[in-house]
Amino acid sequence: MVHDQMVNSFMRAEIITIGDELLIGQVVDTNSAWMAQRLNEEGIELYQITSVHDDREHIIAALDEAFGRADIVLTTGGLGPTKDDITKQVMCDYFGTHLVEDTRVREHICDLYKERPDVLNRLTATQWLVPASAEILENRVGSAPLMVFQKDGKILASMPGVPYEMKIAMDEQILPYIRNYELQITNYESGHIFHKTLQVNGIPESSLAIVLEDYENRKPAYIHLAYLPKDGIIRLRLSSYGEASGAEMDEWFGHLKDLVKDYLIAETDEPLEVIAGSLLKKRGATIATAESCTGGKLASLLNKHSGSSAFFWGSVISYDNSVKEHLLGVPGDMIKAHGVVSEEVVVRMANAVRELIGTDYAIATSGVAGPTGGTKDKPVGTVWIAWATPDGTTAECFHLGKLREQVTDRACTKALVRLIQLLS
């Protein structure tokens, strides 16, 4: 079909996200990254993501362009019951079909809302009108229909834009449909897309690239190396689209690990809090936090994922100094003498919360998140972090930039990096 320029051809997909809210910045498109991960795991190359307005001509132009480049077009958004949502009607126009009532969809929606009769009104009833030529898959958790169209041997799947509805639709309906479609046509090989990522800390991106210069020149051109710096961590990703074998990827990934071993934090792309959590669980150890500038963000990361209750016990967020004094026992004199952003205070906070909550480990943060509160000695971005462990407590001072969110995000990253090192 398309793209015969590649030796090993893949199914190629594109995503079109539909909604004015994306183009005025009222909503961040988190769906596309999630869908991109799933597609890559399936061995499907995602070629492009396009966000368009709730506008008939715009949607149709984007569909035409995407079908010109890809075999599979996935759209999200515009399927609600209100007037601003026009995707279903536009799909009818594009595929030359019309809306018909679908009894199965009607029964599903009536069942879904059987305890909420207020929702079963005449607008909701428009949700069981579906394009006659589309195959309708079940949206288990919502009223918007999942529609699949075929066109010249290519497929289009239209999903709701609500993230959790989209995720369930993808996993339970759309991806199985695509797998089945792929089986029916024989001119695609799938499963040969590889991405392998490791994470390093403590070296600037350009210096790392010099360390890896010889490696980059030696490795086959069809194995790509990408640098993804974020919050002081650099993720190094090796990718191959069809030409490398699994063994070859493993070999080059092994070389890469050797070269960066002094800076290596993780051999996977897992979030740092997941890696730290796994290490804590492996040791049967528990952790608490005492947070000033990070204000609960570190705790929130540590308990973000399922199973965190095994190692995360709790926190004291001491945003106001009175909480540092009364709940964590930091002496007022100490705060006066050294300032609240100091080694003395943060060490005391870590030790206090470790004892108060009764955990094996504890992390404390105190810093100037900004934009106000900076001084000449302690400008915005100054953050002290302490790590209390069964073997003693250490602390370090960081300078983490000028923007409030950046400072607190980076402080969490620094806190987790050292925790991982302490546990490894």
Next chain:
Amino acid sequence: MVHDQMVNSFMRAEIITIGDELLIGQVVDTNSAWMAQRLNEEGIELYQITSVHDDREHIIAALDEAFGRADIVLTTGGLGPTKDDITKQVMCDYFGTHLVEDTRVREHICDLYKERPDVLNRLTATQWLVPASAEILENRVGSAPLMVFQKDGKILASMPGVPYEMKIAMDEQILPYIRNYELQITNYESGHIFHKTLQVNGIPESSLAIVLEDYENRKPAYIHLAYLPKDGIIRLRLSSYGEASGAEMDEWFGHLKDLVKDYLIAETDEPLEVIAGSLLKKRGATIATAESCTGGKLASLLNKHSGSSAFFWGSVISYDNSVKEHLLGVPGDMIKAHGVVSEEVVVRMANAVRELIGTDYAIATSGVAGPTGGTKDKPVGTVWIAWATPDGTTAECFHLGKLREQVTDRACTKALVRLIQLLS
């Protein structure tokens, strides 16, 4: 220039985000939404967002398409010093120019890294090679050049993909440049894009649309109404691209407010935590949280924005029951009798943390975030929330879905909605 189909013509912009990491889902594109907000505030219509690979032909095709539709093309990404970043060279090819050394950029970079000589290596030195025909604007916080090209009276600005570098670049350099460019050409009127949003709670989207049916039929077609449901809140946005006056928008926004007054939470698009924070500040009141299932997320929201230390004092995150017992004084017998997800426990938590931290208000959460831990009586998604105030404490039980992140996000929304109602 383009789009003479509109009576009032606007500058029209497109965003192209460049990076393989976007298309394999390793990074969520948060830049585009932020840039979209800024462009709309400037009265510039953002027509499309396109994410493409670090691939020469792909970038060039996207540039061609975007220039075919828009007057201003903004790109982010691909400007690092490593081999995988090719945007600068592709821009040279596209605009028929070549790289030259820029003394001013060199001096800036040397100054930027004067205390980090390890960064000043020969790869970093490639950052002061810039396209000869581009206008180079100062990237105050990084080494990647900000490049502006002009082509047939249209402009392209290329920025780094690192969010905080991009934000500073936009605010300090790119937007002023665009304003100036707009002044020089006379066939655009700007400043007539209006978006006005209010937020409602406690009514299903389809029922709301029925309430507003007559309104939707009466309002002029050039004033658009959009429904944006999220976490139980629905944002209602009125938009106009040029044809409505400010007074006309105010009038229709006023009608809208009247129609939804029973459900109205806010008359702006501000995040709920900002609205709650303003109300607390207005009263000179303070708040604390005691969090089990939300694990610090609510605290983190309350102190996310600058100035929060005026009202947010601190929290106890009692993820483990021992913390509920020892730090918050919830009797073990109460937990045994009613379960940890219960009205009794959550009321005790709220009262305890209010007293412990000494604030006027306190919010407590306890629930089953999932995916495990659900029972027949208290399935995943069951969350009790309590609000302690100077006038007493109330609590409510919610059922917030099946997905961990959705449950905790919605719990924070519910907590803030009631807080806003209590303070209004």
